[in-house]
Amino acid sequence: xxxxxxxxxxxxxxxxxxxxxxxxxxxxxAAFGDKHGLFLRALDRYIDEALTRLETELDPRxxxxxxxxxxxxxxVERTSGAAGKRGxxxxxxxxxxAAHDAEVNQRVGRFFxxxxxRLAIALSRAxxxxxxxxNVDPASVARLLLCTVEGMRVxxxxxxxxxxSHAMVKTLLDRxxx
Amino acid sequence: xxxxxxxxxxxxxxxxxxxxxxxxxxxxxAAFGDKHGLFLRALDRYIDEALTRLETELDPRxxxxxxxxxxxxxxVERTSGAAGKRGxxxxxxxxxxAAHDAEVNQRVGRFFxxxxxRLAIALSRAxxxxxxxxNVDPASVARLLLCTVEGMRVxxxxxxxxxxSHAMVKTLLDRxxx
DNA sequence: AAATATATGAACTGATCGGTTTATAAATTC
DNA sequence: GAATTTATAAACCGATCAGTTCATATATTT
Numbered sequence: 401x402x403x404x405x406x407x408x409x410x411x412x413x414x415x416x417x418x419x420x421x422x423x424x425x426x427x428x429x430a431a432f433g434d435k436h437g438l439f440l441r442a443l444d445r446y447i448d449e450a451l452t453r454l455e456t457e458l459d460p461r462x463x464x465x466x467x468x469x470x471x472x473x474x475x476v477e478r479t480s481g482a483a484g485k486r487g488x489x490x491x492x493x494x495x496x497x498a499a500h501d502a503e504v505n506q507r508v509g510r511f512f513x514x515x516x517x518r519l520a521i522a523l524s525r526a527x528x529x530x531x532x533x534x535n536v537d538p539a540s541v542a543r544l545l546l547c548t549v550e551g552m553r554v555x556x557x558x559x560x561x562x563x564x565s566h567a568m569v570k571t572l573l574d575r576x577x578x
Numbered sequence: 579x580x581x582x583x584x585x586x587x588x589x590x591x592x593x594x595x596x597x598x599x600x601x602x603x604x605x606x607x608a609a610f611g612d613k614h615g616l617f618l619r620a621l622d623r624y625i626d627e628a629l630t631r632l633e634t635e636l637d638p639r640x641x642x643x644x645x646x647x648x649x650x651x652x653x654v655e656r657t658s659g660a661a662g663k664r665g666x667x668x669x670x671x672x673x674x675x676a677a678h679d680a681e682v683n684q685r686v687g688r689f690f691x692x693x694x695x696r697l698a699i700a701l702s703r704a705x706x707x708x709x710x711x712x713n714v715d716p717a718s719v720a721r722l723l724l725c726t727v728e729g730m731r732v733x734x735x736x737x738x739x740x741x742x743s744h745a746m747v748k749t750l751l752d753r754x755x756x
Numbered sequence: 757a758a759a760t761a762t763a764t765g766a767a768c769t770g771a772t773c774g775g776t777t778t779a780t781a782a783a784t785t786c
Numbered sequence: 787g788a789a790t791t792t793a794t795a796a797a798c799c800g801a802t803c804a805g806t807t808c809a810t811a812t813a814t815t816t
Binding site for chain 1: 584585586588589663664665666669670672673674676677678683686687690691711714715717718719721722724725726727728729730731732733735736737742743745746748749750752753754
């Protein structure tokens with residue numbers, strides 16, 4: 401996973417994958433079929449981890465606005481410093497392969513859809529709890545948060561500035577939360 | 579430019595470039611040195627066009643808020659339908675190469691910095707014209723707009739939904755503009 | 757029209773690509 | 787401990803990679 405994460409699909413060679421997996425050539429092909437199959441496995445695992453974290457952060461048993469703050473704070477961290485430069489496998493894959501690879505497109509598209517809908521649910525809860533501006537559509541704010549965090553991953557590639565991200569998130573929350 | 583735009587740096591082969599440029603192999607190397615040189619030329623041209631458009635949209639001779647609305651409306655269009663699926667060469671390049679290629683990193687980083695600073699200037703003007711909430715920091719809102727539009731390019735790769743983008747931009751502007 | 761650049765396509769280079777085969781070594785099973 | 791499965795490393799495969807060379811053709815210049 402780390403290899404594809406660092407260099408993308410086309411940028412990762414078979415020797416890179418052997419080094420990363422510590423497997424022999426034969427074993428790798430016996431286990432995953434081919435490079436594309438291994439890539440899908442890595443992508444699935446990455447997405448699964450991200451969605452698991454999302455479920456934790458936006459757990460409906462906890463305060464919705466607090467969950468959203470935690471979610472955004474997580475992205476501030478992941479787009480700062482070395483983590484920022486490392487970037488995001490889903491975003492990199494979306495840009496590199498989504499247009500050419502149906503299996504990849506389906507996975508990336510589903511990831512964004514699930515994240516957007518989980519955000520919308522949390523925002524509706526926040527609104528019901530009187531912590532979100534009443535005259536906004538949770539679905540539109542969910543889209544805004546999704547685009548903002550994915551944009552943070554892009555900008556963080558060349559400017560992984562924690563202070564700027566933190567101030568931006570505060571400005572955003574101050575404007576929508578009550 | 580179109581070839582790299584469609585398939586990225588590693589995903590574009592020399593035959594692809596010969597087809598796209600209608601040049602012979604010899605002429606291409608005489609003109610651009612190598613694949614990397616040609617890529618930098620394409621990237622520079624793409625960035626130049628984007629910054630030229632930005633200067634027009636945020637022209638200081640016109641109303642600042644109107645300029646920002648035009649800027650955002652442009653991104654709604656560019657992330658909708660076929661244009662959305664096509665994506666953005668800068669975003670794709672940031673994810674694919676910025677971490678490994680200093681020349682690319684410098685160009686992409688400068689592009690984002692310039693866009694962010696132009697947005698901050700326009701937002702300051704809007705605030706001075708009484709069209710932006712007084713208690714927000716233009717620099718932080720500039721960062722927010724930058725992340726939002728670059729995130730739109732990511733999400734638009736798999737969900738180039740004009741209505742969703744339009745509603746999102748309206749929600750954002752309604753909350754910050756007066 | 758002759759001489760001189762310039763652009764071209766095709767053959768070629770060495771390296772690397774993803775993927776397969778094979779002979780051997782290491783476990784596991786009986 | 788013998789037989790059998792499993793994993794390994796390395797040689798090998800054809801294809802393709804980026805990049806070069808070269809002989810030929812096409813302009814351009816004189």
